[in-house]
Amino acid sequence: MGTARATAPGPIRALKPMLPVQPAVPTATPTPPALVRPALFAQARAAMERHPQIRNRHRMALVDFTAPSSDPRLHIVNMLDGTTTSYLVAHGSGSDPDHSGWLERFSNAPGSNASCSGAFLTADPYVGKHGPSQRLIGLDPTNDNALSRAIVLHGAxxxxxxxxxxxxxxxxxxxxxxxxxxxxxxxxxxxxxxSLIYAAKLVV
Structure with a gap:
């Protein structure tokens, strides 16, 4: 029997690194969810298109300050299927000086203790005096002092x-x-x- 010859290995090909698959940008639901005022939903969708800093387009939050504080008025909308989860959310004392439960006015001024309106970008989470919280960046002239005013999302x-x-x-x-x-x-x-948080009070 002859001796088998070892076959020399061929040249090794460099493997191309696999690129991560980018998720498709979801299309916003064409009609507003049942719990959200259509005008507010339209304003929030326009804000999402207006601000390219908003990277997470799968969800957005709408804060309907038209409603009293006793109503669940923070609506988080899944933009893929339109499902909505609603929560209670408090407004600032400067927006309701008589503590009626209704927001009367907005302010972007430092020291006003008031809520401000417009589009916010959710930024870094941190732990502060209210526990785990999330910084917010104001994207509009009506709320561009939000970061310096320490307007955040927190529990209470x-x-x-x-x-x-x-x-x-x-x-x-x-x-x-x-x-x-x-x-x-x-x-x-x-x-x-x-993500986008869009806050407004509508004239009804």
């Missing part, structure tokens, strides 16, 4: 449903979007970084 005991049931209204923040401590982690997880 005074934004819990039990308080709304007992008193008919929530407590007030210093201008921040304050949600109940019991849902804060859920809200932050749904939004993440790079």
């Amino acid at each position: 005991w005074y934004a819990e449903p039990t308080l709304a049931s007992a008193r008919g209204k929530l407590g007030r923040s210093q201008g921040c979007f304050a949600v109940g401590d019991s849902v804060r982690s859920q809200v932050m997880a749904q939004l993440g970084r790079g």
